[in-house]
Amino acid sequence: MTLKVHFKPTDIVRLADVKNASRQIRPYIHRTPVLTCESLNRMVGHNLFFKCENLQKTGAFKFRGAVNAVSQLNDAELENGVVTHSSGNHAAALAQAARIFGTKAHIVMPSSASSIKRKAVIEYGGNVIECQPNLDSRLEYAERVQAETGATMIPPFNDPRIIAGQGTAALEFLQQVPNLDLLIAPIGGGGLISGTCVTSTAISPRCKVIGAEPEGADDAFRSKEAREMLPQTNPQTIADGLLTSMGKLTWPYVRDLVRQVVTVSDEETVKAMRLFLERAKVLIEPSSAVALAAAFSPKLNSSGSDRNIGIILSGGNVDLDHLPW
Amino acid sequence: MTLKVHFKPTDIVRLADVKNASRQIRPYIHRTPVLTCESLNRMVGHNLFFKCENLQKTGAFKFRGAVNAVSQLNDAELENGVVTHSSGNHAAALAQAARIFGTKAHIVMPSSASSIKRKAVIEYGGNVIECQPNLDSRLEYAERVQAETGATMIPPFNDPRIIAGQGTAALEFLQQVPNLDLLIAPIGGGGLISGTCVTSTAISPRCKVIGAEPEGADDAFRSKEAREMLPQTNPQTIADGLLTSMGKLTWPYVRDLVRQVVTVSDEETVKAMRLFLERAKVLIEPSSAVALAAAFSPKLNSSGSDRNIGIILSGGNVDLDHLPW
Numbered sequence: 060m061t062l063k064v065h066f067k068p069t070d071i072v073r074l075a076d077v078k079n080a081s082r083q084i085r086p087y088i089h090r091t092p093v094l095t096c097e098s099l100n101r102m103v104g105h106n107l108f109f110k111c112e113n114l115q116k117t118g119a120f121k122f123r124g125a126v127n128a129v130s131q132l133n134d135a136e137l138e139n140g141v142v143t144h145s146s147g148n149h150a151a152a153l154a155q156a157a158r159i160f161g162t163k164a165h166i167v168m169p170s171s172a173s174s175i176k177r178k179a180v181i182e183y184g185g186n187v188i189e190c191q192p193n194l195d196s197r198l199e200y201a202e203r204v205q206a207e208t209g210a211t212m213i214p215p216f217n218d219p220r221i222i223a224g225q226g227t228a229a230l231e232f233l234q235q236v237p238n239l240d241l242l243i244a245p246i247g248g249g250g251l252i253s254g255t256c257v258t259s260t261a262i263s264p265r266c267k268v269i270g271a272e273p274e275g276a277d278d279a280f281r282s283k284e285a286r287e288m289l290p291q292t293n294p295q296t297i298a299d300g301l302l303t304s305m306g307k308l309t310w311p312y313v314r315d316l317v318r319q320v321v322t323v324s325d326e327e328t329v330k331a332m333r334l335f336l337e338r339a340k341v342l343i344e345p346s347s348a349v350a351l352a353a354a355f356s357p358k359l360n361s362s363g364s365d366r367n368i369g370i371i372l373s374g375g376n377v378d379l380d381h382l383p384w
Numbered sequence: 385m386t387l388k389v390h391f392k393p394t395d396i397v398r399l400a401d402v403k404n405a406s407r408q409i410r411p412y413i414h415r416t417p418v419l420t421c422e423s424l425n426r427m428v429g430h431n432l433f434f435k436c437e438n439l440q441k442t443g444a445f446k447f448r449g450a451v452n453a454v455s456q457l458n459d460a461e462l463e464n465g466v467v468t469h470s471s472g473n474h475a476a477a478l479a480q481a482a483r484i485f486g487t488k489a490h491i492v493m494p495s496s497a498s499s500i501k502r503k504a505v506i507e508y509g510g511n512v513i514e515c516q517p518n519l520d521s522r523l524e525y526a527e528r529v530q531a532e533t534g535a536t537m538i539p540p541f542n543d544p545r546i547i548a549g550q551g552t553a554a555l556e557f558l559q560q561v562p563n564l565d566l567l568i569a570p571i572g573g574g575g576l577i578s579g580t581c582v583t584s585t586a587i588s589p590r591c592k593v594i595g596a597e598p599e600g601a602d603d604a605f606r607s608k609e610a611r612e613m614l615p616q617t618n619p620q621t622i623a624d625g626l627l628t629s630m631g632k633l634t635w636p637y638v639r640d641l642v643r644q645v646v647t648v649s650d651e652e653t654v655k656a657m658r659l660f661l662e663r664a665k666v667l668i669e670p671s672s673a674v675a676l677a678a679a680f681s682p683k684l685n686s687s688g689s690d691r692n693i694g695i696i697l698s699g700g701n702v703d704l705d706h707l708p709w
Contacts (some may be wrong), residue, residue: 092417097441113665116422147688333704340438340700375665380659384704 070094072219074261077226079256080127084224087126088158092114093235093248094174095367096339103355106367108239110232112384113343113375117155117183119300120228120251120373121215123235127224128213137162144190144197146172148291148301148374149215165210167200169193169214175378214251217306226254232369233259240365241265245373246270246279246320247301249309255371256316267365271297271353273325278314279313280320286313297325300346300374304374319360321353328352328384345383347372393636397544399586402579404549405452409549412451412484416440416553418560421664428680431692433564435557437666440701442480442508444473444625445553445576446540446699450481452549453538462487464534469515469522471497472625473699474540479510490535492525494518498624500703541575542631551561551579553696558584564591566689570675570698571595571604572626573646574634580696581641592643592690596678598623598650604638605645614638622650622708625671625699644685646678653677654708670708672697 094109112120129141140163142155148211150166157164164185168177169192180187190200205212214221228251233239242259246252252270259266272279273296282289282305291304305313313320323331326343332348335341343351353359361368419434435447454466465488468478476492482489489510493502494517505512515525530537539546553576554567569580577595584591597604598621607614607630615630630638639646648656650670657673662665668676675695678684686693 104503118665336667337702340443340667342661342667379662379707379709382704382707 067322068308069256069315071308072222072226072253072257074257076219076223077230080123080220080223081230083130083229084123084126084227089115089121090231094339094341098338099334105354105361105365107354108236108367108369110228110369110371111191111227111341113223113341113347113372117148117179118374118376119149119152119377120225120371121148121152122155123227124221124224124250125149125152125213126159128155128218128220129156129160129162130326131220132160132162132211137243139211140165141213142201142204142208143167143213143215144201145215147176148376150176151179151183153213154180154183163210165204165208167197167204169197171269173378175206176376179376191241193374207300216248216282217308219308221250222253222257222308224254226258228371229255229258230262232371233263233266236367237263238367239263239369240367241267241269241361242369242371243269243350243353244315244371245270245298245301245346246272246305247346248303249305249370250311251290251373252317253309253312256312260316268316269353269359270313270317270320271350272320272322273301273328274322275325277322279321280310282310283313285319286314298328298346298349300344301349321356321358323349323352323356327356331355333384342375343372344374346379349372392426394581394609394634394640396409396546396633397551397578397582397632399582401544401548402555402583402610405448405545405548406552406555408455409451409552413448414440415556418557419664419666422660423663428517428669430679430686430690433561433694434664435553435694435696437553438666438672438697440478442473443699443701444477445668446473446477446548447480447695448552449546449549449575450474450477450538450631451484453543453545454478454481454485454487456545457485457487457493457536460671461536464536466538467526467529467533467535468492468538468540469526470540472703475501475510476504476508478538479505479508483509490529490533492522492529498703500701504701528554530677536671541573542633546575547578547582547633549579550576554580555587557694557696558588558591558685561692561694564588564694565692566594566686567694567696568594568596568675568678569696570623570626570671571597571630571638572671573628574604574630574638574700576639576696577642578634579639581637586643593641594678594684595638595642595645597645597647598626598653598674599647600650601626602647605647607635608638608642608645611639621665623653623670623674625669626674643664646681648674648677648681652681655681658709667700667702668697669699669702
């Protein structure tokens, strides 16, 4: 006779893990501020609250997960370094997290990655290894580095330590603004939205978690409609942090705990990014503007009683020589 | 026999006036936040504290003085409206202040004023009257409006109510960060720096007030060197808020209470503006970037013991279609 354990995929990360992560990373991260902007409130007809992870160290929420993962390595693992493949904010976050813990970060970056992103990784002390701009090449190079150095792989989102770390943003947010009716976060690989679901569902169950996606990279939206995980092929969007498909660990959160996925056009995203800079005077990257655009979207299912809308502004790393307007 | 009253020009506005202004304007203004940015601290080797008046209502500190002035008008004066001539932030600030107090603002703007600035004034309900782009035309039109409407003139800086209002920014700042060693503010007409001197000298006498000016509009610097008020002729700078000459009421503060005026090139200003957006993710206008550039300037007389430098970021109204890089 076997004992059946009823273990839902969404139980892989629990509130206790997020709280542990929060304690673990506290000495290293910023408790980012929550901004409000009256003129945006007037425009949208709700009270908007912005959790400014664009002001997080390394300019994105990614630093939370990276620090949480690296802080759990033992001495032998720290001796051998860490490795990841990323063209964006996870790369810079892991490089800086590794530096804090005195270890080496090997970052496999596609040759198509922007020179700004590459520069940031190098500035944080990361060892950049260039690969071809496709997933096969990225995985191949990362595995080769692992084999050669014994470095520990720290994936960008499909990892319980990463999800728990990203969930600390919503934990702080709901402490700073306890009475949110909606909480919007962008969906790329799903690390941020999954951590947000863990936290919000546990401590503020009546707050609805909304995912935001670009129309040109809408795997979460389509997957939720189909009730099965569909991959993102050939993504087309300026939101360069949201190109990737969800992972096996993050999809269940989107499927079961995200109330709605709102898709927005790149035009809406650019408009939101520019509006935020003009009115709130704060720079956000397109991947964050997707979440702001969702708050303005007629597609968003919000009722008259949904007055307080929280938005996680995921990052602020923008190439100022190539602003998208 | 006459009793001689020793009344220094710098006594025209006192700390009590600033404190009164602070009480008067409190319901209408933002208590703006103070930001810090570790990567800028590392670059400059000091602790920088940024008083974010770019996040003030109407996007600039000017709103403080305008509200303070308009709030002191009696019912008969409010009946007849207010008038000013300005191409910039004072125009928008006065329009919004007038709206709050239910009166009309007539704003004489040169035809050369940017369409963004004109749009802002109209959005705040101001009545824009176009004049030729020179001081004579501005004064002529403003006097004509005064004669026709009976409106009260609210000058942009050369007015005790305005100086007292602008001094409330430093009052908040020194409450938020009591141990500043240096306090840097830009000098245009001198309203902000004068109010800053009143406040800082009274409540934090060991804090040195530093003025920042563009090299191409350096009347305060030259005046201080010459010990007499010299006008600004033919100013050439991208810091469009700092083109004007000081007034008779503001010059004595610069002469007697400002420790040093640091001039910076437009190149340094643009670099500072861009750096702040890239690192702090916050948008400031060139006139504010002048003060940040002064903190980085080798001309700044700061000693090793000057560790905490406060900078008043005066505004954030920028035409995003014409960023200066």
